[in-house]
Amino acid sequence: GSARQQEIDMKRQQRFFRIPFIRPADQYKDPQNKKKGWWYAHFDGPWIARQMELHPDKPPILLVAGKDDMEMCELNLEETGLTRKRGAEILPRQFEEIWERCGGIQYLQSAIESRQARPTYATAMLQNLLKGSSGGSLVPR
Secondary structure (H helix, E strand, O other), rough: OOHHHHHHOOOOEEEEEEEEEEOOHHHHHHHOOOOOOOEEEEEEEEEEEEEEEEEOOOOOEEEEOOHHHOOOOOOOHHHOHHHHHHOOOOOOHHHHHHHHHHHHHHHHHHHHOOOOOOOHHHHHHHHHHHHOOOOOOOOOO
């Protein structure tokens, strides 16, 4: 890729969201919503950079822009309506803590190394992190 393509606009707004999801089939079987999962998203400007699904009954699903585009949200942030959903927006570290716990750093790192990850704010942050230290954390201490 060209050098310009690798350049990430670090001034772009980064926004993080979390919304509960319930599979329609489970809604009737589970009136107390114990089977609730969580859908997490990191938007780098208008487009999704990372997505995560936490399921009550199976391992978390991690997705990164580039490698997993087919499975990821295709709408831009405005179209998703997430910014207007009350309580959906979370702090960056609320996203990063879960992402790290689910192995997101390793997942994104291997996608970068195999050149499948599209350059986003998340890839730039991770590359800075890996350059600057041996094994670190994106969660502000």
